[in-house]
Amino acid sequence: MPLILLLAAAAAAGDINPDASALFDRDPALNAWALARFDANHDGWLTLFEAQSAVGELKRLADTNHDGRVTVQEYEAARRFLVARFNLAASDAR
Numbered sequence: 001m002p003l004i005l006l007l008a009a010a011a012a013a014g015d016i017n018p019d020a021s022a023l024f025d026r027d028p029a030l031n032a033w034a035l036a037r038f039d040a041n042h043d044g045w046l047t048l049f050e051a052q053s054a055v056g057e058l059k060r061l062a063d064t065n066h067d068g069r070v071t072v073q074e075y076e077a078a079r080r081f082l083v084a085r086f087n088l089a090a091s092d093a094r
């Protein structure tokens with residue numbers, strides 16, 4: 001499934017969604033960001049619950065026009081922002 005669809009699916013509703021973890025599994029830069037901010041118990045892994053929090057924040061950051069949806073353009077912009085802001089290894093990401 002394309003990353004953007006994973007994000008949309010994971011951000012939907014507010015229910016725990018297994019796709020939230022898959023999103024970060026696929027993107028090392030986003031995973032580093034999520035771990036830095038949402039690894040609540042500092043074990044170096046994102047639980048489903050922690051990943052869900054990270055996806056919520058990512059969606060909030062990305063949805064710049066506040067229409068409740070994250071477009072590919074919004075997603076890419078948010079990702080670039082996070083990579084720049086937190087000096088993440090963008091070159092490692094797919």
Ligand SMILES: [Ca+2]
Nearest residue numbers: 039041043045
């Ligand atoms: Ca954890």
Ligand SMILES: [Ca+2]
Nearest residue numbers: 063065067069
């Ligand atoms: Ca939007």
